[in-house]
Amino acid sequence: MPPPRTLLAYSAPRSGFGDEWMTFLPIGLGYLQAMLKSRSFPCRVANLSGKGRKEVLAYFRAQDPAVLGISMFTFNRKRSYELLTWAREACPSAILLAGGPHPTHLAEEVFEDCPALDAIVQGEGETVLLGLVERLRTAPGSDLWRRTPGLILREGRTLPQPPLEDLDAVGVPAEHLEADFLNDVGQNTWEEVDEGSAGANYGWPATEGATANPAYTGPVYAYPHSGGPVTGCCIVGAAFYDPATPAFPAAFLHKYLFMDLCEGWVRTLDPATGTVGDWLTGFSSPVDLRVAGDGSVLVLSRGGGGTLQRVTYATP
Numbered sequence: 001m002p003p004p005r006t007l008l009a010y011s012a013p014r015s016g017f018g019d020e021w022m023t024f025l026p027i028g029l030g031y032l033q034a035m036l037k038s039r040s041f042p043c044r045v046a047n048l049s050g051k052g053r054k055e056v057l058a059y060f061r062a063q064d065p066a067v068l069g070i071s072m073f074t075f076n077r078k079r080s081y082e083l084l085t086w087a088r089e090a091c092p093s094a095i096l097l098a099g100g101p102h103p104t105h106l107a108e109e110v111f112e113d114c115p116a117l118d119a120i121v122q123g124e125g126e127t128v129l130l131g132l133v134e135r136l137r138t139a140p141g142s143d144l145w146r147r148t149p150g151l152i153l154r155e156g157r158t159l160p161q162p163p164l165e166d167l168d169a170v171g172v173p174a175e176h177l178e179a180d181f182l183n184d185v186g187q188n189t190w191e192e193v194d195e196g197s198a199g200a201n202y203g204w205p206a207t208e209g210a211t212a213n214p215a216y217t218g219p220v221y222a223y224p225h226s227g228g229p230v231t232g233c234c235i236v237g238a239a240f241y242d243p244a245t246p247a248f249p250a251a252f253l254h255k256y257l258f259m260d261l262c263e264g265w266v267r268t269l270d271p272a273t274g275t276v277g278d279w280l281t282g283f284s285s286p287v288d289l290r291v292a293g294d295g296s297v298l299v300l301s302r303g304g305g306g307t308l309q310r311v312t313y314a315t316p
């Protein structure tokens with residue numbers, strides 16, 4: 001039985017979709033992911049700020065998690081209720097959790113306002129979430145998870161979970177976010193972006209592009225060498241747009257920026273939805289891309305005798 005998959009999500013409130021402070025992914029979700037991934041439990045983190053119902057439903061369905069948790073604050077509680085309602089619609093058998101300061105302190109009100117919610121994780125969530133997925137792995141489909149210490153259920157609370165003593169045991173949060181995507185240069189036909197996870201086999205060179213073979217992990221996104229709306233010959237770069245000081249519009253935040261060596265373009269991939277957007281063209285044999293701390297993007301190319309170009313944002 002494969003370990004249960006967890007999806008952790010956050011969204012800014014509707015009023016804050018364009019606000020870079022509100023759309024910041026809370027680092028608490030990164031710690032929860034680090035705890036699970038370092039114990040070989042698959043866990044994805046998504047920032048769903050600005051995403052509409054159709055996009056969110058499609059994403060939840062594609063992820064098909066056993067556990068779906070939302071990070072809830074007072075300022076985004078209504079949007080979190082909305083996400084949980086959509087989660088129930090898209091994934092009827094998933095365990096739906098909420099964690100964070102708001103549900104920890106106002107559990108009764110949250111349960112009342114959000115019928116879709118199964119349980120609240122009280123306070124520090126790393127050990128609680130790990131205990132819950134461990135129980136699910138031991139007894140899939142049973143109610144054993146409801147006895148995990150640190151939960152608030154509609155019918156009452158489980159035993160309290162003492163705080164973590166060894167914080168180093170959690171792992172490094174951003175490492176998992178950054179390392180989540182891998183460029184997989186194709187053999188003859190397809191270039192891939194794959195999601196990194198322990199023990200996964202991406203099939204090179206036996207298979208390229210999407211695969212239905214359960215022995216292999218298929219790509220998050222793939223483009224062919226010819227015959228598609230997007231083509232190229234060798235994926236290069238890449239980086240997530242998560243600089244200390246964002247200098248591009250909020251729509252760029254958390255996007256994966258990747259390039260093609262032969263075609264000289266840079267495109268954006270939204271890790272939350274898999275949507276790919278056109279961005280820059282005209283680089284001559286680009287080989288590497290970095291996001292600088294000031295929010296600009298550096299592109300290193302071999303063409304033209306070798307260039308290092310800085311891309312900055314100019315207000316239209």
Ligand code: B12
Binds near residue numbers: 028032069
């Ligand atoms: C650092 C910080 C920031 C940083 C965040 C940087 C980042 N990328 O995370 C910055 C400066 C960007 C920021 C911005 C804002 N912040 Co702030 N911030 C904090 C602060 C000081 C620490 C948060 C933190 O990182 N804690 C450490 C992590 C590990 O703990 P955690 O976040 O609580 O997460 C744990 C648990 O809550 C739980 N958990 C959380 N979510 C989930 C989800 C699931 C499924 C599970 C199982 C568990 C779980 O498990 C996590 C791991 O143990 C808190 C105050 C505080 N002391 O908590 C305020 C605080 C969270 N911020 C607050 C506010 C209001 C904001 C802003 C709205 C301000 C604004 N007007 O723009 C924005 C919103 C940004 C956002 N997207 O969250 C309020 C929220 C109040 C409330 N009741 O909702 C707080 C509580 C401060 C306060 N007392 O007013 N903030």
